[in-house]
């Protein structure tokens with residue numbers, strides 16, 4: 168039987184090196200090997216809190232785009248709504264985790280790589296950006312974290328116990344299933360998209376991977 172290769176599968180194969188670079192970064196290896204410098208972890212925590220706050224209006228804009236196209240019955244509105252709702256809990260989790268580690272969130276200044284990533288997210292909220300492009304970005308952003316943190320939970324990993332909860336937040340099976348749902352929505356959109364939208368979506372996918380690498384670099388081994 169011949170299995171159909173989806174667009175996201177094609178891209179993951181074509182851009183394998185960059186994808187692996189974003190999901191197997193030295194920051195993630197350091198957590199997995201138990202060598203993580205806690206100050207690098209705290210930097211990540213504070214910076215990611217800022218990122219997640221900027222992520223909320225982006226995800227809300229994806230929801231709006233899905234909603235507008237909702238004459239198409241099964242286009243992902245409910246999955247994305249679940250994502251919006253999970254972000255509420257995520258913001259609370261960041262606050263709790265920050266106080267556990269003594270990180271003062273009100274004092275955090277976004278670093279350059281984070282600012283640039285947040286501006287990119289903001290640019291994707293424009294009504295000129297098609298739903299197909301936005302949902303691909305959303306899927307890629309979530310998936311990089313899923314693949315990265317799941318790696319820290321594998322049987323042979325030496326992740327410090329105090330970081331396991333963080334890893335489970337994105338590395339759990341539940342989050343993995345959510346990413347798969349996003350991927351299916353993205354592939355379904357791509358099947359019906361114009362060549363122009365597909366080209367833009369692929370470029371956006373690559374940009375996400377590059378921003379993710381820069382984000383990891385900012386916490387670990389970057390400049």
Ligand SMILES: Cc1ncc(CO)c(N)n1
Pocket residue numbers: 215218219308309311312379382
């Ligand atoms: C930088 C970054 N990428 C992806 C996610 C997943 O939501 C996150 N929290 N932060």
